[in-house]
Amino acid sequence: MPTPAPSPLPTLRIGVVEDDASSRDALVAMIGTQPDLALVLLANDCAEALARLPQAPLDVLLVDLGLPDGSGLDVIRAARMQWPDCSILVSTIFGDEDHVLRSIEAGAMGYLLKDVDAAELAEEIRSLHAGGSPISPMVARKILARAAAILAPASEPSTVLSAREQEVLRYVSKGFNTEETARSMGVSRTTVSTFVRRIYAKLQVNTRAEAIHAAYKQGLLAD
Amino acid sequence: MPPTNKACWLIRVAALPLLLLLSVALAACGTPGQDLQGDAVHLTQADFRLQSGAGWEPPPELPLSGLRVQQTAADAEGTEAWTPVSLPHARPRSLAAGNASLQAAPEVAWYRLAVPPGFAQQALFLYLPRWQTIGIVAVYVDGRMMYRTRGSRVWNSFNRPLWVPLGSVDGGAAPPRSVWIRMASQQGVGGALSTAWVGPEQSLLLRYNLRRFVQTDLVSHASAAFLAIGLFALAVGLARRREPIYLLFFAVAATCVLRSLHYVVDDRPLPVPDDWFGWLTVNALGWSMAVTFAFALRVHGKRMPRLALAIATLVGLCSVLTLPVPQLLPNVSAILPAVYILIALLTAVVAVSGLWASWQARSREGMVLFAWISLNIPAGVHDLLLQNYRIDIEQVYLAPYLSIGLFAIFLAIVYRRYVGAVHAVEVVNAGLASQLAARERELTASHEQLRTLEREQTLAAERQRMMQDMHDGIGSSLMSALRMVERGQASTADTALVLKDCIDDLKLAIDSLSPADADLLALLAALRFRLAPRLKAAGITLTWSVQDLPPLPWLDPQAALHVLRILQEVLTNILKHSEATVIDVATQALLGEGAQPACVVVRIRDNGRAFVPTMHTPPATQTGQGLANVRHRAQALGGHCKWAGWEGGGEFRLGLPLVRDDKQIAIV
Numbered sequence: 001m002p003t004p005a006p007s008p009l010p011t012l013r014i015g016v017v018e019d020d021a022s023s024r025d026a027l028v029a030m031i032g033t034q035p036d037l038a039l040v041l042l043a044n045d046c047a048e049a050l051a052r053l054p055q056a057p058l059d060v061l062l063v064d065l066g067l068p069d070g071s072g073l074d075v076i077r078a079a080r081m082q083w084p085d086c087s088i089l090v091s092t093i094f095g096d097e098d099h100v101l102r103s104i105e106a107g108a109m110g111y112l113l114k115d116v117d118a119a120e121l122a123e124e125i126r127s128l129h130a131g132g133s134p135i136s137p138m139v140a141r142k143i144l145a146r147a148a149a150i151l152a153p154a155s156e157p158s159t160v161l162s163a164r165e166q167e168v169l170r171y172v173s174k175g176f177n178t179e180e181t182a183r184s185m186g187v188s189r190t191t192v193s194t195f196v197r198r199i200y201a202k203l204q205v206n207t208r209a210e211a212i213h214a215a216y217k218q219g220l221l222a223d
Numbered sequence: 224m225p226p227t228n229k230a231c232w233l234i235r236v237a238a239l240p241l242l243l244l245l246s247v248a249l250a251a252c253g254t255p256g257q258d259l260q261g262d263a264v265h266l267t268q269a270d271f272r273l274q275s276g277a278g279w280e281p282p283p284e285l286p287l288s289g290l291r292v293q294q295t296a297a298d299a300e301g302t303e304a305w306t307p308v309s310l311p312h313a314r315p316r317s318l319a320a321g322n323a324s325l326q327a328a329p330e331v332a333w334y335r336l337a338v339p340p341g342f343a344q345q346a347l348f349l350y351l352p353r354w355q356t357i358g359i360v361a362v363y364v365d366g367r368m369m370y371r372t373r374g375s376r377v378w379n380s381f382n383r384p385l386w387v388p389l390g391s392v393d394g395g396a397a398p399p400r401s402v403w404i405r406m407a408s409q410q411g412v413g414g415a416l417s418t419a420w421v422g423p424e425q426s427l428l429l430r431y432n433l434r435r436f437v438q439t440d441l442v443s444h445a446s447a448a449f450l451a452i453g454l455f456a457l458a459v460g461l462a463r464r465r466e467p468i469y470l471l472f473f474a475v476a477a478t479c480v481l482r483s484l485h486y487v488v489d490d491r492p493l494p495v496p497d498d499w500f501g502w503l504t505v506n507a508l509g510w511s512m513a514v515t516f517a518f519a520l521r522v523h524g525k526r527m528p529r530l531a532l533a534i535a536t537l538v539g540l541c542s543v544l545t546l547p548v549p550q551l552l553p554n555v556s557a558i559l560p561a562v563y564i565l566i567a568l569l570t571a572v573v574a575v576s577g578l579w580a581s582w583q584a585r586s587r588e589g590m591v592l593f594a595w596i597s598l599n600i601p602a603g604v605h606d607l608l609l610q611n612y613r614i615d616i617e618q619v620y621l622a623p624y625l626s627i628g629l630f631a632i633f634l635a636i637v638y639r640r641y642v643g644a645v646h647a648v649e650v651v652n653a654g655l656a657s658q659l660a661a662r663e664r665e666l667t668a669s670h671e672q673l674r675t676l677e678r679e680q681t682l683a684a685e686r687q688r689m690m691q692d693m694h695d696g697i698g699s700s701l702m703s704a705l706r707m708v709e710r711g712q713a714s715t716a717d718t719a720l721v722l723k724d725c726i727d728d729l730k731l732a733i734d735s736l737s738p739a740d741a742d743l744l745a746l747l748a749a750l751r752f753r754l755a756p757r758l759k760a761a762g763i764t765l766t767w768s769v770q771d772l773p774p775l776p777w778l779d780p781q782a783a784l785h786v787l788r789i790l791q792e793v794l795t796n797i798l799k800h801s802e803a804t805v806i807d808v809a810t811q812a813l814l815g816e817g818a819q820p821a822c823v824v825v826r827i828r829d830n831g832r833a834f835v836p837t838m839h840t841p842p843a844t845q846t847g848q849g850l851a852n853v854r855h856r857a858q859a860l861g862g863h864c865k866w867a868g869w870e871g872g873g874e875f876r877l878g879l880p881l882v883r884d885d886k887q888i889a890i891v
Contacts, residue, residue, distance in 0.1 A: 093726075094729065094730055094733050095730075096733050096734075096737070097737055115723065115726050116756070136749075136752050137745060137748030137749055137752050138737055138745070138748075138749055138752075141742075141745055141748075172748075173745060173748060174744050174748055174769060175747055175748030175749075175750075175751045175752070175767055175769060176748075176767055177755070180767060
């Protein structure tokens with residue numbers, strides 16, 4: 001019985017939900033060139049994405065927010081419920097804080113600027129799957145402002161940011177990148193990434209009830 | 224229905240049953256009703272005799288039995304024997320003899336009433352509806368005095384019905400056989416005695432109580448009510464001096480009470496001397512007329528200064544002349560009837576003038592008031608006749624009832640005024656409230672207009688800013704890319720570069736829109752985040768040496784975009800021209816020194832060729848245009864910029880004020 005040759009990198013199963021044909025083609029082409037990435041889901045709109053989601057497990061899902069028949073946020077929520085281990089990236093032109101924050105609340109773990117080149121894109125995907133979540137100063141700033149507005153005793157402990165998490169956000173909001181932040185805090189880059197992931201996860205908690213409601217609506221959860 | 228009309232209607236409705244009740248009561252008192260009689264006996268016959276030479280004070284006990292007294296008296300006086308008379312009986316008053324003083328010997332009259340036999344074994348009572356004289360009255364039962372008047376001889380309890388227990392029939396005691404009534408009167412004033420009733424309590428009590436109520440109790444209760452309401456009016460009047468109607472109302476109440484006092488005096492001695500009491504009660508009639516006149520002036524609104532003066536003078540003169548001071552007029556009692564005539568005249572004048580004025584002024588209140596006042600004349604005649612025993616003595620004095628009616632009319636008038644005033648205040652208040660609401664609405668509307676205008680201005684300014692930025696930035700970049708492509712000079716890489724610039728421009732414009740909350744560092748962070756991929760692609764290391772900065776309150780989106788564009792231009796220039804491999808961005812807050820105000824500085828150093836623009840840098844070139852833009856934007860921010868060299872390469876400094884001078888901005 002022949003044993004399969006061990007591949008140097010595990011293959012990542014990628015899903016793409018994108019309505020713009022040229023962007024979609026660029027993504028498909030980029031994935032095709034990467035040996036460790038495999039396209040398992042391709043959808044043009046919301047309905048198609050929701051229909052195909054249950055068909056095969058995913059490692060990384062790229063979602064565009066502005067879909068012709070609905071919001072990419074619904075796709076993100078559905079994917080979150082269907083494949084909890086899947087890392088979801090929202091692809092955006094400007095990476096403005098409003099879009100990014102809403103995506104993170106829906107279950108995304110990061111965002112991808114559409115104007116990055118193919119090599120960067122592949123790198124981002126791998127980094128995300130490995131546990132690195134990008135965070136922009138503007139988003140960090142917004143999350144900090146929100147944390148300050150929440151009265152800690154009144155909130156669930158699971159939604160309150162820890163002091164270290166807030167420290168990360170403060171560094172990022174002042175323009176320091178991950179290396180500089182890690183150095184200033186005396187931790188590794190991975191630790192900083194872990195903090196960012198945790199922060200994102202806490203943002204999702206606030207909208208989990210909404211996600212469950214959406215899942216019922218989509219028929220993804222049995223009653 | 225307006226409240227005043229409603230009040231008037233209510234008063235009329237309430238007055239109707241009252242009048243009805245009163246007339247029924249008067250009828251019941253005036254005529255002996257057989258249904259009330261029961262087993263009581265109505266005595267309408269008596270024996271009468273006058274006794275000469277007797278003193279004022281009645282003897283506590285007659286020395287002999289009734290029969291003996293009769294005989295003895297007849298023996299002694301001879302001609303003055305008992306004569307049968309029918310009750311009510313009156314001895315006429317002689318006006319000529321009215322001067323005799325109370326100290327002179329009295330005229331003593333005896334009435335002898337026989338108690339018919341045959342009453343069952345129970346307590347018997349004598350009920351005498353009325354007697355009248357100036358003097359003392361005593362009642363004897365079988366020779367023993369059972370009752371006597373104790374108060375003033377003049378202002379005695381003449382208007383109170385008499386209720387005397389005759390003793391019990393039971394217990395083997397002999398039943399009462401005769402009742403003797405001794406009436407010691409001032410010489411010449413005469414006297415009168417009504418019919419009498421003898422019977423058990425339950426047969427007579429209702430009759431007695433009814434008469435007492437009609438003659439005295441109702442009058443005294445009404446007086447108390449007048450006084451209470453009058454005092455309330457006084458309090459209101461003192462608080463509202465500009466409305467004398469309330470004070471006049473009090474005066475009406477007070478004079479009505481004074482006027483009614485002598486109808487309700489009882490058996491107890493008066494607290495004031497007789498003559499003062501008389502002066503008070505007689506003159507109160509004049510005073511009440513004068514006050515009524517003054518009140519009426521306020522009701523019909525006519526001015527009658529001469530008549531008012533005449534009435535005031537007359538009443539004043541009358542009051543002074545009848546003062547019971549011996550030095551003034553020795554024979555006051557002689558002129559008292561004249562006073563009554565004068566007051567009757569006065570009443571007629573007041574009534575007629577008031578009716579006329581009310582008619583002129585179409586004042587219904589005035590008409591009602593004076594129609595009622597004119598009733599005083601027939602009522603006065605009735606009372607005068609009654610006082611002089613010219614009509615049935617069992618009639619009731621009408622003057623107190625006229626007072627009650629008058630007072631009720633006054634009350635209605637004042638009530639209407641009061642309710643009308645309250646209503647007027649409510650109307651005025653409602654008007655004020657609606658005016659206020661209208662003004663508030665106007666204010667809100669104009670405020671809303673202002674806000675809309677402000678919002679429109681803000682939007683217009685924002686639109687203008689975006690247009691300007693697109694024109695200078697993306698627009699011109701796209702135009703140059705278009706030209707290059709059109710001329711066929713553009714390689715794909717060049718076109719991509721221009722388009723990437725455009726996207727970067729757009730990203731910075733978007734970043735400038737998100738609120739930085741006066742935090743310059745947040746803005747720099749966004750810039751780094753945006754430009755980092757390009758710098759990295761160009762092989763340039765960016766070091767970040769920023770320090771926390773004080774907030775810049777003026778850092779609105781427009782100012783933020785200026786800052787971003789300045790730094791973008793500077794970094795792009797380094798990227799294009801300096802061949803640097805390291806760029807360091809640092810921030811610093813500088814405290815103000817002397818004329819130099821406090822500011823924050825953004826310093827960008829590179830390790831490439833230092834770029835120091837001269838005054839001669841031609842503005843027509845792209846670099847020259849870029850420098851001009853940077854200077855212009857720095858100036859617009861109220862800051863300054865400077866290119867220089869340092870030992871390691873080039874340096875750019877952007878100084879920004881902590882507080883922006885708005886005047887300066889306006890000029891820019």
